[in-house]
Amino acid sequence: MNARGLLRILFAGELRRSGQLVGLLVALTAGCALLWAVAVVSARIDNGLNLHTAALFGGDFRVSAPRPLDEWFDSLPPELKPQGQIISLPTMARYGQAMRLVRLKGVDDGYPLLGELRIEGQGAQGSPPPGQVWVGPALVRQLGAGVGESILIGQSEFSIAGIIEREPDSVASGFSLGPRVILGMVDLAGTGLVGFGSRISYRASFLDPDETRLAILSERVPPWARLTTAAEEMNQTRELLRKSGHFMMVLVISALLLCGVTAVLAVQGLLVGRLRDLALLGLLGVTRGSVLRLFVALFLTLGIAAVVMGGLLGELLQRGIVAMMGEPLAAAGFKPRLVSLAVMLGLLMVAALPPLLAVTAIPPKRLLTGQVSLWLSGRRAWLIIGLLLAGLGLILLLADALRLPLLLAVSGGLAIVLLARLQVWLLGRLPAPLEPRLALLGLSRSPARSSIALSGLTLAVVALMLPLLLRGDFIDQLAGQLPVDGPDRYLIDIQPDQHRGVSEVLGAALGSPPPLHPVYRARLTRVDGIGAKRLAAREGRAHLYAQRENNLSELLPGGEAEAGELIAGRWWGANPPAGPEVSVEEGWADALGVDLGSELEFNVAGQSFRARVSSLRRVNWSSMEINFFLLFSPGALTGLPHTFITAYNGGSAEVPAFEETLIRQFPNISVIDVAQLVGGLRELVDQLARALLALAVALPVIGAALLWTLLLTDRQQLVREALLLRLLGAADGQLRRIYLWRYGLLGALAALLGGGVAIAGAYYLSQSLFEMAYRPGPGLLLGFLVGAVALTLASGYGTARMILDSPPARLLRQRPS
């Protein structure tokens, strides 16, 4: 018979043993479904957050310029052309004798590119019809003009068609003045406002955050225009995106751990049940290569069947999780789906190959005893360990992002395996009554198998606990970043001689005046002797800081706490330093390679000066409090031209009454309303919290189901033992107690060990990745301990029931032949 024919017969024989394969197939399918669901939901949350950020920004990236971009557009190939254009300028709107400074925005037919523009009483809309405008509610009140009435803008008269309820990209215009007026691009041309000398801002917005397209475009942007991306520009959402990305990474790693455990235990279970078959094949003269091919084909077949079924189940699961959140999420695309299927198949093969290589190298006589190790030994084991370590080292060297999770996973995994081994060794040496001793003997006399089972269960417990342990603190932290009564209005361009007057008005209105921070507009010229041009060429946000003006400020007395958390260096305290010193925000420092002791050189209105970096700070930008990337020591900037800025909470009133007084008294001061941005951020945090909660709750539920199927695959190993005990006359209660002890012990050990590792991991991740205090809730820990023991006990009880209900002759027929 040829080798292929032999393999075909053996393969068909394997497939006929469907009873033994079902457990493996169920476990792999469940693992695949879990990975699929977590990967897709994570991708959907991530995409949703990016979309939300892009909607606030008005697109994935944009080119802004003070002059028309039409000629530049014409020079671009079709694939690089923008999807939307906006022209905005400050101008006056007139209604009768009343006049008001407004932010005029001309939009094209595709407006808004992302998000939803809502007009009061009219729902979602695009751009206004010709001859009509939509206006901000403040303008209606200030001018006294209502819907249907006409206002004069430039040389044209427009009918007010509606009042803006929600403008998705209101933040995109940055600091601008007055209530909003939106009109069609064609109408804007007719106003006569667009011409030489106008303070117009032209904006082209692009969708599709494709890095290649972005790179090509950035090379073609004219020098008088600026290319910025939503991810770079949105200080307020960048932190949210970074941290939620980390949290989802924890979820995905947890799912991967569960799937890895599934694959290893399922493969081990199947191979242990095939030892006699393997011995027989060896005795019949079937070569090792043929046996390897047979089992690789078997595992591949099972793997493919599992990923197909798991994919379908996973899709249902992820839809269920999203439905549980009660709100639509962005689409995820095919990538996470395909990756999760490929990873599951890869995990199965990685789990299968080492024990297959090991077991096919064992002589048949030893296989028949059943007392063999499915782990590689000798030189081959060292070779594989060496290759794995080399691969790991290479990944650690090349991939920054994977360094932390990999180190965590590997060190945690090793610790678990070693501790599991130690526990099993200790257990075998404990005196105990008959039932627990029989249960213990089963564990301790097969240390390799028991260690694998215990390590697997422990890893599973870690994977289930970690996201839940982190979730509460993480969501609290997110919510805490947006204070309920945080500032939503800013006053800018306050001149030094207006400082006292503004403080008095604000003090009278708000009880106590908010601090007024000096603002110095400066260009960075050098960092440690390196010129701004060279600095701008660095990757990331360096060009933003090196090319545009930076807002500098001085630390106000007692302002250390509000300035952020110091991560390096120290504050100046009561004694100002001898020379100018500066405290730098960590992201700004990272982008430009600045560290403690670096020397920064700036130019303010033609005057150059230098300062040494004395500290690095972490700033919570989403708090909306006024803060600065660069905060100088008191007195360091004395004598340089500056203005002041302040912020406060305007309360429930749309426009606080005292602002009218301020504007009348100090007409040069601008009021900026960021209530919409704060509202948008709050929505974002709420959405993120709901999504993470749904995912963090779904993971343990699915994981528990997965563990259950894994425990079922262990049953076949117990049948022989149970059969014998039954034949020897073991009473129902005795058998039940033996299995309850066995599974209870396994569950308790796994819960204790896994709980310990999960707490250590959660503590480490909280400190290093999420920068938050970690507070483990005793209720959750106790709940997990009870849950893990209950789950394993239930499985043990199920096993005992199965055996108790069957006559021993049936079990005799099931024993390995």
Added chain:
Amino acid sequence: MTAILRTEQLTKWVTSGEQRIDILHPLDLQIQAGESVVIVGPSGSGKSTLMSLLAGIDAPSSGRIWLEQQELTALDEGELAALRRGTISFVFQDFLLLPALTALENVMLPLQLIGAEAPREQAQARLAEVALTARQHHFPAQLSGGEQQRVAVARAYASHPRILFADEPTGNLDAASGEQVIELLFRLNREQGTTLVVVTHDERVAGRAQRRLQLDAGQLLELD
């Protein structure tokens, strides 16, 4: 002598698709206490099935079985297990020792299950009877086939059962080891008065029994 085991119109059949396959035709049998009985017959004649039914580890398709005054066919699995404990023992062709337990622990197991006093000492005494004292702390995988079967015999007699069923006890052993095991089975049968029911192909075993039965195509015949 009183009957320890009795059957009445005992049958066993299985179905394969639409087809019914009769393994045992209605049979009536009595085995006396302390008797040694051998059941012989060609492969597939239903010997092991009959043994499983007599031992109460499988359920008949019809008919009744009594062990002493207790009707086995009226008991559920839990009650059968309780009845087996200390009353019925087994020796199988493939030994069926627990691989995680030493030879001594395997023999101690039935004693501990019935809550016997000094199980260790009793088990050591049984192992001494089968000449395995020196191997008492070895695991099954470290013993030869003959030694494993001797451990199984020691375990079977450890709880002083009323009846012992042996299914092809020499089937996996060489001639010398098989001889040792036969000798043990029948010696302990004599010494302890345990009823012995052996299913075998082995002529040496058949020759040692007080009574020989032949099962052929589901029909039971008394030889001699």
